[in-house]
Amino acid sequence: NVWKKSGYHEIITDVNDPVMRGALLILYPPIPPEGWVEPGLDQVVEKLNSLKALGFELTNNAIGDALILFERNLKDIGDTLIDAFANVLRMTKEDILSICLRELLDPERTFEREDSLEFVVNAIDTPEEKILSTFKEYGIENPIDVYLDNNGSLPQDYAFLKNSPIVYKYMLVKFGARSRITRFLMNEITTARIGEAKLRKFNPSLVLSSVTIAGLWNELEDIFNIYCMADVPLELQFLPLIKTCSSDTVIKYLFEGYLTRLFGFEVEFQLPATVQIPILD
Template sequence: MRYPENWVNTKPGLDQVVKKLSSLTSLEFKLTDALIGDALILFEHKFRNIGDILINAFTIVTKRDILSICLRELLNPERTFNHYDLFEFVINVIDKPEEKILFQLEEYAIENPMMDVFQDNNGLIPQACTILKYPSIMYEYMLVKFGTKSRVTRYLMKEIITAHIGKAKLIKFYPSLASSVLMDFRWQELDYIFNTYCMAGVPFEPEFLPLVKTCPSDTVIKCLFDGYLSRLFGFKVEFTLSRVDQLPIFNIIPFTHREHNASSEANKEKVEWLNAINCNQYEPITDTFRRHLEKFRSRLRLNLI
């Protein structure tokens, strides 16, 4: 199935596309999930104009829930895409998109499973665990679409932080594996997304504190104490990241969340962080972490006086 060069003016109708697909299936050409995913990527730059036709045609011919297949294929980390129109179209027409995106992210184990390796400093850290699993535009789009406090964005932040710490540990403990043009590019991409999420105020989760305690990267620890926690507790933010380019302009419909009591949620998060900081005080920590922790505790004490 191929569109003519002047596809804008000769946009095929639904019946025409259904006929094409039906003729292929009659020749025992199977419309597998992977093939549907390939079609999405093939037409990603045209999806805003022809997405409804493709989706409806696939639904008619296969008699399946094509939208779920589309979302699953789009979130497959083995796929590469360059435009956000695919996500925007599918997310806008499915029910409970945040829940379904989270389900697929968990199915693909996007949150890095290598935390224990990072914490113990044992074994070789796979390079694949030190880079992002998606193109940077996906992280940018999800941040703009769902906002800094959404469950989707917070889930992705866990992947970003873990990969960043994995990178720092790989460079420190296995420097011979850390030099290649490809890895330098992927790490620059990781640094950019990490900086973008931090500057936007996407929360650090207390559960990641044991991992941060052993992080050799001064940047991650400063982002936590001098950036995120300082902002959360109302202290003067004394840390700025390297320049973060302005996010691309996305022509999208922002996802609307239910109203929450921001003050109540902030207070709850403060309590969770104080508990995390005061628990397991005898765990191994880096000198950098100890220095920033002591400084943060001093600021807490001064704030209580």
């Protein structure tokens, strides 16, 4: 290998996942040329195995990339990809789907459509249990426990959502407002919204100094409003944390809007007209 002869011994490691993505794009081009025929399972396996023979690896990250790369076509080619990955890695289909779920719920991964999540969730058994388990694997825990263990304070990173907004929207629509998953996520969302309000009060220049933070907080407020509008239950144990909230908007909605609707009272408070509960395509 000319690169290794030049002293670049990490060439395969450095380009591993891009090479895997490139190979899959050759098999499934975004704009198929005239006469293109969709490859079967054997062709996909052969292509991936040929790369393995050269020292490349089908990593978990590459599998996650593939799901998002082909998310618009998973209804047609998803099963072939999963079977091919299982064949190449000598794993069961269930094991591959578990990898897919972990990759899609990785807080470091961002995506904007629900197609890949829908494909994987529909393909696995007991999805709620596995999703909750995956969230916990990534350290997404009940924030009130952290709050109480830290003498009434939370780390600054609790003022931001852990996952992409599409994850929260998808879970609400897929499993419903009363599901264990959405209740679990409501804990995180409410804590983040309160944390945001505190940071805005005590460090008002923070949001002005960072376009990224401003964007993340806009997403957070949107998700918080959507979950409240859907009446996702909030655990009573969160009341001590809510008492520390410095945002009149959050308090007003929680007590005049959200909580009163749960108990059947008539209220006048309304969310912004732009807030809508999402619908899966």
